[in-house]
Amino acid sequence: MTDTLKWIGSGLLVMAGLAGFYFFADYSVLLRVIGLLLASGAAIAIAVQTERGHQLWEFMRESRTEVRKVVWPTVKETQQTTLLVVGLVALVAVIMWFLDTILAALMRLLLQQGG
Numbered sequence: 001m002t003d004t005l006k007w008i009g010s011g012l013l014v015m016a017g018l019a020g021f022y023f024f025a026d027y028s029v030l031l032r033v034i035g036l037l038l039a040s041g042a043a044i045a046i047a048v049q050t051e052r053g054h055q056l057w058e059f060m061r062e063s064r065t066e067v068r069k070v071v072w073p074t075v076k077e078t079q080q081t082t083l084l085v086v087g088l089v090a091l092v093a094v095i096m097w098f099l100d101t102i103l104a105a106l107m108r109l110l111l112q113q114g115g
Helices: 002-023 029-048 051-069 075-114
Strands: none
Touching (some): 002 029, 002 051, 029 051
């Protein structure tokens, strides 16, 4: 029950921040953005206190740890892979154009003889 109240409060804070952002349209955009960020930060702080929020926070921390373990390709590997993909896409496009041309000619031939 308390988690539900926390989620409701968190949602209300976000809605209040958005409403305030548009309600105070005559004020500086910087001040309105700061207010919106503060309301959003408070909403996130409340949401993290729930069971699901805590699980999500742990998942994000574990994901960050896993991303650090990834061995990213070098620039040269990335360029080679990109060129290979572009080349294969061009090859498939030419093959499909060729097949389309043949099928279109075949259809023209069949439709002319039938009429």
